[in-house]
Amino acid sequence: MVSDKKIRRMDDIIDEFRMRIKDADRKSVFADVFDDATLMALYELSRKGYIDALGGCFSTGKEANLFHAITKKDDISEIAVKIYLISTANFNAMKDYILGDPRFAGIKHSRKDIILAWTKKEFKNLKRAEESGVRVPKPYITKRNILLMEFIGKDGIPMPQLKDVELTHDEAESIFNRVVKYMSLLYSRAKLVHADLSEYNILVDVNTMEPVIIDMGQSVTTDHFNADAYLQRDVTNIARFFGKLNIQVNNEEMISIIKSNKEDIK
Ligand SMILES: Nc1ncnc2c1ncn2[C@@H]1O[C@H](COP(=O)(O)OP(=O)(O)O)[C@@H](O)[C@H]1O
Ligand SMILES: [Mg+2]
Incomplete structure (x- = not known):
């Protein structure tokens, strides 16, 4: 009542x-x-x-x-x-x-x-x-x-989305390495695939130039029937964005790094 x-x-x-x-x-x-x-x-x-x-x-x-x-x-x-x-x-x-x-x-x-x-x-x-x-x-x-x-x-x-930040080559490389590391931690430790990862869902803390991953409503567990397809798509988006900044990415290599469960990635 x-x-x-x-x-x-x-x-x-x-x-x-x-x-x-x-x-x-x-x-x-x-x-x-x-x-x-x-x-x-x-x-x-x-x-x-x-x-x-x-x-x-x-x-x-x-x-x-x-x-x-x-x-x-x-x-x-x-x-x-x-x-x-x-x-x-x-x-x-x-x-x-x-x-x-x-x-x-x-x-x-x-x-x-x-x-x-x-x-x-x-x-x-x-x-x-x-x-x-x-x-x-x-x-x-x-x-x-x-x-x-x-x-x-x-x-x-709010801090800007990655797509709106002007980056030097070194900054882009260091953000790229960090994003791959986060994708790997997500996959191997959290057992998650982001499933909507792109320059829109990564914010950049402009004080430290560190990436922050956002927007995880659609993220799925690695045993989801579409998890591999979503991972492929995330990798393609990230490779495309950083490719435009002259960072050469091999998609297959990136996927094997993400799945390798190594703790010592840069
Ligand atoms: N925790 C947060 N702090 C600051 N800005 C945020 C935060 N979460 C989201 N944003 C901003 O709001 C935008 C939309 O949020 P997001 O979670 O991506 O929702 P959607 O893309 O589904 O609308 C983001 O691109 C980002 O610019
Ligand atoms: Mg979003």
């Missing part, structure tokens, strides 16, 4: 978010994202102290929108709030990645259930990657279709 007081509090918080919506340019995006159930989940996260203030939207995609937020939890201050769209146009593509994953065997096939499982899947994938030594945004918590994670950036400005 929900008390009147709780309902009033909910109304207040919805009003508050709506007010912020009015302030933002991206009204239609907010209207899309904040269905009542998502608002409720955001409210719960703010009530528990995970979200102190919800800031602006810094990315709108086919599957999810990302917001900057401030939290008071522990020592963390800035976080990224990734909100998956329940009405995503890409729903059918998502199904292929999740239905072959033994970790999600037996989930219901409705749109909502797939999206909620997808959100949990990204959280788990990031966690496994992090535990295996791959630099990814540290995942904090998920609720419903919302994932909270470390914000890669500062003062609300």
Whole structure:
């Protein structure tokens, strides 16, 4: 039984978010994202102290929108709030990645259930990657279709995607080596294939020129029936990007390095 007081509090918080919506340019995006159930989940996260203030939207995609937020939890201050769209146009593509994953065997096939499982899947994938030594945004918590994670950036400005960073040859080479190392750690330790790796899903910390791997909702376990095909595609994307920067890559060699489970790759 929900008390009147709780309902009033909910109304207040919805009003508050709506007010912020009015302030933002991206009204239609907010209207899309904040269905009542998502608002409720955001409210719960703010009530528990995970979200102190919800800031602006810094990315709108086919599957999810990302917001900057401030939290008071522990020592963390800035976080990224990734909100998956329940009405995503890409729903059918998502199904292929999740239905072959033994970790999600037996989930219901409705749109909502797939999206909620997808959100949990990204959280788990990031966690496994992090535990295996791959630099990814540290995942904090998920609720419903919302994932909270470390914000890669500062003062609300995200670090750039690899595709937008101007690199010297040496920088490109060192980032390439690090990416191959991360792919290898993912494969051998985390037992995962990223499955959407490209210059779009790698951020560069411009202070250290180190790559950060992001966007792991679609990542699959190495025993997924399509894992090898996804690995091939990831390798092709990476080889194409770095090839343009005059770094010669042999795809087959790269795959054997990734699968070799050597701890001593540069
Ligand atoms: N944790 C993060 N910190 C900073 N920026 C991020 C973070 N996660 C994502 N981004 C930015 O938002 C964009 C979209 O996020 P992503 O997870 O790739 O979702 P999608 O590609 O499915 O829309 C990224 O390309 C990146 O620029
Ligand atoms: Mg992406």
